[in-house]
Amino acid sequence: MSLITQIDQDIKLAMLAKQADRLQGLRAIKSALLLAKTEKGAAEEITPEAEIKVLQKLVKQRKESADIYKTQGRDDLYQIEVAEMAVIEPYLPQQMTRFEIEGFIQELIGRIGATSIQDMGRVMGMANKELAGQADGKTISEVVKQLLG
Numbered sequence: 001m002s003l004i005t006q007i008d009q010d011i012k013l014a015m016l017a018k019q020a021d022r023l024q025g026l027r028a029i030k031s032a033l034l035l036a037k038t039e040k041g042a043a044e045e046i047t048p049e050a051e052i053k054v055l056q057k058l059v060k061q062r063k064e065s066a067d068i069y070k071t072q073g074r075d076d077l078y079q080i081e082v083a084e085m086a087v088i089e090p091y092l093p094q095q096m097t098r099f100e101i102e103g104f105i106q107e108l109i110g111r112i113g114a115t116s117i118q119d120m121g122r123v124m125g126m127a128n129k130e131l132a133g134q135a136d137g138k139t140i141s142e143v144v145k146q147l148l149g
Helices: 003-016 020-040 048-071 075-091 098-112 117-130 137-148
Strands: none
Touching: 003 020, 003 075, 020 048, 020 075, 048 075, 098 117, 098 137, 117 137
C-alpha cells in the first residue's frame, strides 16, 4: 500500500475520532506528498525514497519552527509544531542512534580510506546516500567531523 493511501485512511480515522491535532498533521503530509507528486509530473508515481525525503523535510521544518517559537516564548505555537512532528515521525523509518551512526561512519571511513578532514566531502556524500532516511544530515556531519578531526 502506498503512503498516500495509508495517509488517506488515517485521515478518515482521525476525522471519525475527532482528533484535530492528528488530522492537521496528516493533512500536512498529504499536501506535501501531492505537491511532490505534481512536481515530478502527473503521470509519475512518487518513489518511496522521495516520500521519505518529503517526510524528513516536514519534520525538519517543524523542529526548526519549534525551536524558534520556544526561544521567542510562544509556547502555544511550539506545542502545535511538536504535535505535528509526533504525527509525522511514525511514518519515517526507524532512526539510527548516535552510537549506531558512529559505528557506521567508522566502518565507512575504513572502507574508503579517509584519513583527514579533507576527506569529509567524500565521507559525507557516501554516508548521506547510504543512511538516507535513517539519520539526519546534521548528526552525520557532526560524527564525521568528530571522527576525522
